[in-house]
Amino acid sequence: MTDNNYTSKNIKVMKGLEGVRARPAMYIGSTGIQGLHHLVYEVVDNSIDEALAGFCDYIKVTITTEGEVEVEDNGRGIPVEMHQEMKLPALQVVMTMLHAGGKFDQESYKVSGGLHGVGVSVVVALSEYLEVKVHKDGKIYYQRYERGKAVTDVIEIGETDRSGTIIKFKPDSTIFETTEFSFDYLTARLRELAFLNKGVRIILRDDRTGREHDFKYDGGIVSFVEYLNQNKKPLSPKPLYIEAKRDDLEFELALQYNEGYQENIFSFANNINTLEGGTHLSGFKSGLTRAVNTYIKNADLLKNEKVSPSGDDIREGLTAVISVKLKNPQFEGQTKTKLQNSDLEGIVNSVVYEKLLTYFEEHPAEAKAITMKSIMAARAREAARKARELTRRKSVLESSSLPGKLADCTITDPSKTELFLVEGDSAGGSAKQGRDRSFQAILPLWGKMLNTEKARVDKVLNNDKIQPIILAIGAGVGQDFDVSKIRYGKIIIMADADVDGAHISTLLLTFFYRYMRPLIEHGHVYIAKPPLFMVRKNKQVKYVFTEEERDEAIKEFGEKGVFVQRYKGLGEMNPEQLWETTLNPENRLLVAVKMDDAIEADRIFTILMGDEVEPRRDFIQTNARYVQNLDI
Numbered sequence: 001m002t003d004n005n006y007t008s009k010n011i012k013v014m015k016g017l018e019g020v021r022a023r024p025a026m027y028i029g030s031t032g033i034q035g036l037h038h039l040v041y042e043v044v045d046n047s048i049d050e051a052l053a054g055f056c057d058y059i060k061v062t063i064t065t066e067g068e069v070e071v072e073d074n075g076r077g078i079p080v081e082m083h084q085e086m087k088l089p090a091l092q093v094v095m096t097m098l099h100a101g102g103k104f105d106q107e108s109y110k111v112s113g114g115l116h117g118v119g120v121s122v123v124v125a126l127s128e129y130l131e132v133k134v135h136k137d138g139k140i141y142y143q144r145y146e147r148g149k150a151v152t153d154v155i156e157i158g159e160t161d162r163s164g165t166i167i168k169f170k171p172d173s174t175i176f177e178t179t180e181f182s183f184d185y186l187t188a189r190l191r192e193l194a195f196l197n198k199g200v201r202i203i204l205r206d207d208r209t210g211r212e213h214d215f216k217y218d219g220g221i222v223s224f225v226e227y228l229n230q231n232k233k234p235l236s237p238k239p240l241y242i243e244a245k246r247d248d249l250e251f252e253l254a255l256q257y258n259e260g261y262q263e264n265i266f267s268f269a270n271n272i273n274t275l276e277g278g279t280h281l282s283g284f285k286s287g288l289t290r291a292v293n294t295y296i297k298n299a300d301l302l303k304n305e306k307v308s309p310s311g312d313d314i315r316e317g318l319t320a321v322i323s324v325k326l327k328n329p330q331f332e333g334q335t336k337t338k339l340q341n342s343d344l345e346g347i348v349n350s351v352v353y354e355k356l357l358t359y360f361e362e363h364p365a366e367a368k369a370i371t372m373k374s375i376m377a378a379r380a381r382e383a384a385r386k387a388r389e390l391t392r393r394k395s396v397l398e399s400s401s402l403p404g405k406l407a408d409c410t411i412t413d414p415s416k417t418e419l420f421l422v423e424g425d426s427a428g429g430s431a432k433q434g435r436d437r438s439f440q441a442i443l444p445l446w447g448k449m450l451n452t453e454k455a456r457v458d459k460v461l462n463n464d465k466i467q468p469i470i471l472a473i474g475a476g477v478g479q480d481f482d483v484s485k486i487r488y489g490k491i492i493i494m495a496d497a498d499v500d501g502a503h504i505s506t507l508l509l510t511f512f513y514r515y516m517r518p519l520i521e522h523g524h525v526y527i528a529k530p531p532l533f534m535v536r537k538n539k540q541v542k543y544v545f546t547e548e549e550r551d552e553a554i555k556e557f558g559e560k561g562v563f564v565q566r567y568k569g570l571g572e573m574n575p576e577q578l579w580e581t582t583l584n585p586e587n588r589l590l591v592a593v594k595m596d597d598a599i600e601a602d603r604i605f606t607i608l609m610g611d612e613v614e615p616r617r618d619f620i621q622t623n624a625r626y627v628q629n630l631d632i
Contacts, residue, residue, distance in 0.1 A: 226256075265281070317373060
């Protein structure tokens with residue numbers, strides 16, 4: 001029975017960092033893999049703030065063999081003297097108290113990413129232990145914390161001829177779902193920071209594997225755009241760079257168009273990747289659209305056109321990086337994915353408009369290439385609109401608005417359903433017979449799949465191999481795609497383990513990445529891994545995925561009388577075998593398609609499916625040694 005007496009005894013006051021440990025997601029977004037890596041970003045952001053203030057140009061991040069992360073910089077070092085108000089060493093105040101730090105003192109940091117002053121103290125709270133060493137004024141100072149509490153005093157442990165801070169921590173396994181750090185996750189963020197802070201050297205080292213990256217870009221965000229476009233065909237020799245200063249605002253923009261059809265824009269505020277954009281991004285888009293349309297009007301380029309370019313048309317093939325640095329950024333929440341400073345939009349809009357018009361006047365060849373590309377995109381958009389209408393009319397006419405080859409499932413709850421995209425009619429037929437009809441749908445694929453890396457959206461919508469996939473998934477495509485409307489929680493690519501199968505898988509992944517990216521971002525895409533061998537002796541049967549596993553199974557059964565079948569394709573399996581090995585959730589092996597690094601993902605899709613041959617050859621030669629059991 002519930003006690004109805006609600007008194008002062010029911011009011012709990014959490015001291016120190018207890019509140020952070022009780023509700024960690026409020027501070028770092030989640031206790032999953034993203035929240036885990038957010039701890040590293042909070043520590044690194046402090047070093048970056050030292051770089052922004054002009055006192056640091058070297059940062060090293062190390063993943064240790066013990067599962068710790070160590071962040072070292074050559075900044076000024078956190079102050080260690082006694083804090084007059086708190087009667088504790090300043091180092092301990094910074095490390096163990098929320099809303100304490102130099103970010104609130106306008107003289108120490110004019111611009112800061114860690115604005116809220118909760119960063120490093122949250123890391124202390126959520127770590128099994130954290131150790132800090134401060135090199136300052138010729139001395140080395142040390143303190144250790146365990147689960148949010150200092151367990152040593154600030155002590156002097158040696159002498160030094162340098163300055164800086166070294167923080168090493170191990171996340172608390174009782175709080176996080178996983179405590180294993182990803183080299184690739186960290187690579188993405190640290191590469192960004194190196195681009196955004198020209199001249200700062202950032203090293204990432206993984207002692208578990210020996211992998212290491214050494215980032216330093218003297219060109220800043222211009223180097224960033226060149227990196228993003230390095231395997232594409234640009235429309236101008238160099239990226240356009242725009243910078244402006246207004247009071248406490250610093251604005252930087254680098255942009256370059258390429259011959260492709262994808263928009264690739266990254267926005268940052270005080271070095272933080274604003275994944276959901278904000279006023280700086282909307283200001284840029286408005287200024288760009290105004291500038292291009294003004295130039296088109298002044299040059300009278302639309303006299304014979306029935307359509308005029310929209311913002312989406314104008315951004316086709318655009319690669320851009322926007323970076324703003326301001327004193328008092330207003331973000332949505334602690335994880336800071338959207339910037340909300342209202343005055344920023346008009347400032348950025350005006351700067352971009354004026355600078356772009358000047359650029360167009362001074363570079364008529366580039367201006368013509370960009371504007372004509374926008375007009376072509378507008379034509380394609382109109383063709384795509386007609387294709388969508390045709391697709392919708394076709395959907396209404398067709399039974400259940402679904403493609404004829406789709407064998408649908410009976411359950412309609414997406415959280416419980418699966419769609420298998422199966423290479424070939426033969427394997428598709430076996431899959432239809434072998435599946436569990438209640439929750440597994442089968443869509444056979446046939447013929448040559450379109451390379452969507454080289455196609456505008458109108459060609460994609462009109463393609464008879466892709467239309468059935470769009471209809472089956474049921475959530476639209478491109479700008480209209482809405483991940484909340486998907487009909488299946490798992491989209492599973494099932495192709496042969498040979499060169500053709502690998503090509504089909506890559507074509508499908510390219511399509512999902514370019515036109516249904518939220519499917520990948522939200523973890524809905526998988527690749528089925530059918531076995532390569534069946535090993536049988538009498539009634540004993542084992543399905544295995546590698547030659548080593550095959551040899552082990554032969555030894556286990558005894559070599560005499562053992563029958564081995566190698567599956568060269570899915571079509572060689574009967575329905576029962578396909579269910580047992582590839583469809584049955586209890587036995588099958590699925591590979592989840594993740595996107596830890598959007599920049600690297602974009603680069604690799606461009607290499608694999610774009611026009612440039614040389615980068616693709618280099619990629620294949622570099623990575624061929626990692627391929628296993630590919631049947632050529």
